Amino acid sequence: MSSTAATGTVTGRETSSRPVSGRFELLTYLGSKLAAAVVSFFVTLVIGFTIFSLMPSDPVRTLTRGRPTSEAQLAHLRLQLGLDKPIWERFLSFVNDTLHFRLGYSWQFQQSVSSLVADRLWPTLLLMGTAMILSVTLGLWLGVRSGWRQGSLFDRIASSTSLTLWSVPTFWLGMILLVVFSVGIGPIPSLFPAGGMSDPALPQSGFGHYVDVARHLVLPCLTMVLVVFAQYVTIMRSSIIDELGSPYLLTARAKGLTDADVRRKHATPNALLPSVTMIFMQLGTLVSGAITVEAVYSWPGLGYLTYQALQIPDLPLLQGTFVVFSASVIIMNFLADVVYRYLDPRVRAQ
Amino acid sequence: MNVPALEVRDLKITYPARRGRGPARAVDGVNLRVEQGEIVALIGESGCGKSTLARALVGLVKPTSGQVLYQGTPLNYSAKALKKYRRHTQLVLQDPGGALNPRQNVFDAVAEGPRLHGLTDRLNETVRTSLTRAGLRPPEEFTARFPHEMSGGQQQRVVIAGALALDPSVIVADEPVASLDASVRGEILKLILSLRDDLGLSALVVSHDLGLAWNIADRVAVMYLGRIVEMGTVEEVLLRPRHPYTRALLSVLPDSAKDWRPTLLAGEPPDPTAIPSGCRFHPRCGNWAALSGPDREAAGCDRRDLPILSGDPSALTLTACHLVPGEHV
Numbered sequence: 001m002s003s004t005a006a007t008g009t010v011t012g013r014e015t016s017s018r019p020v021s022g023r024f025e026l027l028t029y030l031g032s033k034l035a036a037a038v039v040s041f042f043v044t045l046v047i048g049f050t051i052f053s054l055m056p057s058d059p060v061r062t063l064t065r066g067r068p069t070s071e072a073q074l075a076h077l078r079l080q081l082g083l084d085k086p087i088w089e090r091f092l093s094f095v096n097d098t099l100h101f102r103l104g105y106s107w108q109f110q111q112s113v114s115s116l117v118a119d120r121l122w123p124t125l126l127l128m129g130t131a132m133i134l135s136v137t138l139g140l141w142l143g144v145r146s147g148w149r150q151g152s153l154f155d156r157i158a159s160s161t162s163l164t165l166w167s168v169p170t171f172w173l174g175m176i177l178l179v180v181f182s183v184g185i186g187p188i189p190s191l192f193p194a195g196g197m198s199d200p201a202l203p204q205s206g207f208g209h210y211v212d213v214a215r216h217l218v219l220p221c222l223t224m225v226l227v228v229f230a231q232y233v234t235i236m237r238s239s240i241i242d243e244l245g246s247p248y249l250l251t252a253r254a255k256g257l258t259d260a261d262v263r264r265k266h267a268t269p270n271a272l273l274p275s276v277t278m279i280f281m282q283l284g285t286l287v288s289g290a291i292t293v294e295a296v297y298s299w300p301g302l303g304y305l306t307y308q309a310l311q312i313p314d315l316p317l318l319q320g321t322f323v324v325f326s327a328s329v330i331i332m333n334f335l336a337d338v339v340y341r342y343l344d345p346r347v348r349a350q
Numbered sequence: 351m352n353v354p355a356l357e358v359r360d361l362k363i364t365y366p367a368r369r370g371r372g373p374a375r376a377v378d379g380v381n382l383r384v385e386q387g388e389i390v391a392l393i394g395e396s397g398c399g400k401s402t403l404a405r406a407l408v409g410l411v412k413p414t415s416g417q418v419l420y421q422g423t424p425l426n427y428s429a430k431a432l433k434k435y436r437r438h439t440q441l442v443l444q445d446p447g448g449a450l451n452p453r454q455n456v457f458d459a460v461a462e463g464p465r466l467h468g469l470t471d472r473l474n475e476t477v478r479t480s481l482t483r484a485g486l487r488p489p490e491e492f493t494a495r496f497p498h499e500m501s502g503g504q505q506q507r508v509v510i511a512g513a514l515a516l517d518p519s520v521i522v523a524d525e526p527v528a529s530l531d532a533s534v535r536g537e538i539l540k541l542i543l544s545l546r547d548d549l550g551l552s553a554l555v556v557s558h559d560l561g562l563a564w565n566i567a568d569r570v571a572v573m574y575l576g577r578i579v580e581m582g583t584v585e586e587v588l589l590r591p592r593h594p595y596t597r598a599l600l601s602v603l604p605d606s607a608k609d610w611r612p613t614l615l616a617g618e619p620p621d622p623t624a625i626p627s628g629c630r631f632h633p634r635c636g637n638w639a640a641l642s643g644p645d646r647e648a649a650g651c652d653r654r655d656l657p658i659l660s661g662d663p664s665a666l667t668l669t670a671c672h673l674v675p676g677e678h679v
Binding site: 246247248250251252253254255256257258266269270344 | 405408410429432433436437440441443444445448449450451452453462463466467509512516
């Protein structure tokens with residue numbers, strides 16, 4: 001090996017202290033992202049409070065609408081709701097209450113907002129979680145296949161179908177599905193229930209209950225999936241197309257990987273990053289639910305709760321759901337930043 | 351007679367027409383041999399088909415017609431046979447940063463080939479040996495690194511190590527140093543030379559750089575618009591170039607012989623979808639342009655097709671030109 005010695009040896013000593021600085025880097029990274037999350041949350045609190053305080057309708061008048069009330073009663077109600085205090089004092093107590101998970105008291109339901117949100121959280125998570133898993137799976141699969149064979153018949157059918165469904169208004173698609181599969185048209189019998197989460201006439205526990213809930217879940221979930229899966233198709237497809245020309249795919253082929261393996265082991269993992277960002281952004285909106293879908297199918301989730309609150313308007317409830325929705329988006333974005341570091345070694349270096 | 355390590359016979363690769371242009375004849379009749387333990391440089395400007403030819407040699411592009419032979423046996427394009435062939439002929443690409451998967455660390459990048467071919471008995475040792483052979487010493491320093499944590503030269507060494515891990519007998523390198531710093535180029539070229547000396551590897555090195563050919567090649571083939579226009583030993587082709595295209599390429603090098611005037615190639619850049627009739631170089635050829643009247647008529651560069659060079663490695667030099675006396679076969 002005499003001549004290889006002459007080629008010079010490349011050593012890597014200059015960066016051998018990496019592990020220690022790496023741990024420090026990780027803490028700095030997490031710290032800065034966490035600080036950013038806290039700041040965003042505070043800003044949303046300010047915005048939330050301002051919006052709901054500036055609403056033109058007088059909540060006391062709204063509450064007493066249609067009922068004979070004296071001025072004294074109105075004043076008493078104002079006192080009770082804390083509306084007589086100066087705005088900055090109300091803001092401070094709002095922040096304080098929020099930090100202690102006291103989200104106020106719903107005028108409409110005469111119940112604490114926290115308990116309402118807790119009650120409605122599970123149905124929303126069930127609906128949105130199922131829809132999310134299905135649409136991500138379907139969307140990413142279609143996106144990878146379409147991008148890999150760009151311009152093929154498969155690509156053209158998949159892309160045009162998903163984009164068409166994406167541009168369809170959610171409420172319209174929901175109502176069409178409702179008419180076709182719930183009411184039944186022509187030869188199609190009524191296959192699925194029209195609304196709600198379970199049939200009150202049936203027992204509310206046991207295996208039969210789960211089947212009942214699953215049957216109620218089908219239509220809202222299908223509507224949700226059909227409307228949102230296109231964004232995963234589009235983003236995954238374009239990321240795969242970006243990777244197509246990469247020389248490392250050629251290297252992998254030259255080593256003997258089959259076309260399918262090159263796609264699965266090399267192209268897809270590298271193309272996945274934009275989709276992961278997207279998934280986390282969607283996860284943040286998971287709890288806010290789809291107001292439209294939940295309203296169309298009377299699905300008793302947070303979206304439907306918001307819809308009900310809007311009709312009054314039930315300000316403490318709206319404010320409460322606003323805070324919960326913002327917080328979930330901020331938390332998920334923070335998690336996305338953390339996960340990103342593990343998915344992409346290049347982010348670690350920055 | 352020795353069986354050549356790698357050979358192409360009358361190779362043609364045509365890409366289908368698109369967007370109103372004719373089909374692209376990227377490789378349009380090439381004979382070429384790489385003997386055992388020989389380094390051949392394939393020189394040409396971009397778009398001349400040299401990268402397509404390189405890809406055909408490693409079986410990544412299926413020829414439209416003609417043959418690629420590995421140790422005398424024509425390539426079989428069934429998936430199974432191709433996979434087997436990959437062990438013998440490996441590809442090294444131009445941009446080492448792009449040729450490595452950004453998510454794979456060095457160990458995985460180098461181990462991928464052996465894993466795929468079931469050579470996992472002594473995987474750690476294989477990876478270590480390959481890295482050492484590629485000049486990354488000590489290998490432990492590098493195995494856990496990701497591509498972005500290394501310099502371009504180190505990345506190219508990792509690519510080469512990944513190729514060596516399969517213990518190939520031929521390496522096809524497509525512009526292996528074009529995207530590297532000048533200081534690192536020499537090192538990588540020395541590495542390729544030492545691999546030939548130590549492991550008996552044959553290599554085909556594709557480049558647009560004649561200086562590179564001078565440094566490492568035994569023989570040189572100059573390619574223009576899908577055909578080889580001149581080939582021979584390094585000394586013959588680079589010191590006594592016969593073809594006007596080779597002369598033009600050499601004349602613009604800063605240290606070329608004093609009696610040559612720099613010849614700048616004029617005219618359209620070559621387009622494989624519209625190959626000129628006769629000699630494909632005639633629209634840009636200074637010798638042809640200098641002719642007039644009956645001489646021009648007699649030469650007929652724009653009408654008479656040239657035969658395809660035989661690629662016989664025992665010939666000192668072969669030239670495909672109507673105006674240059676010599677072997678046209």
